[in-house]
């Protein structure tokens with residue numbers, strides 16, 4: 607009898623391994639890497655991230671300015687910084703009413719958390735690419751639609767989530783004030799190992815957005831991690847924020863669930879055949895038009911000077 611129980615235990619254990627592996631154990635490398643997320647991710651036609659071809663994206667006049675709440679724009683809050691084995695995530699104090707609307711969004715959305723994707727010492731790591739250029743890193747600000755009770759129910763609806771993606775460009779002498787606070791914490795070993803966390807005081811969220819938040823791209827896509835639900839209204843800002851090399855390097859200290867340094871935690875770009883729109887008309891053509899008008903004005907001035 608005891609032997610039978612022992613055999614049964616082994617059998618359950620052997621059967622159980624692949625179930626655990628296929629249902630929740632995913633990573634960015636090896637046999638649990640993005641190429642093997644098939645059973646974890648929906649195989650829809652609106653999977654993220656994507657490459658954004660600026661020339662092919664169409665200007666949509668409905669994509670106006672965003673309306674950020676006063677808490678987003680004017681006030682500082684306390685954030686919890688934590689490591690989930692796939693990234694580091696910052697969740698705001700529950701008193702913070704960090705909402706965004708306008709910008710062609712189908713509702714008002716509240717910030718739930720923001721997190722990062724990065725590369726390694728010699729590789730870039732943004733998830734979206736712009737004209738096939740991959741930036742060093744990317745931050746995702748995840749908001750849920752206030753028409754839903756919570757982020758869980760929002761995450762299963764097409765208009766449930768609004769994620770703002772911002773590229774990080776490293777190597778500038780001037781860094782970003784929000785990234786500096788996070789980098790300081792990471793350098794002091796906060797949240798560098800799985801499930802560890804600490805708090806960061808006095809962060810103003812608007813400071814992590816580029817100065818120009820009027821130029822952005824819009825498409826309907828998905829979460830970029832399992833279960834890859836197609837419930838995201840994506841906004842990707844055209845302009846990156848500048849970070850210093852030291853600020854970027856602080857992310858390379860973060861460890862995954864196997865206590866290895868977590869590098870290249872990005873999903874490769876997915877095939878996407880639906881329209882990508884943008885909030886601005888072609889800068890190039892506007893620039894050429896300005897030069898043409900200036901040149902014409904100069905010719906008129908010269909001609910007038912000769913006549914009189």
Ligand SMILES: [Zn+2]
Nearest residue numbers: 721723746830
């Ligand atoms: Zn993300």
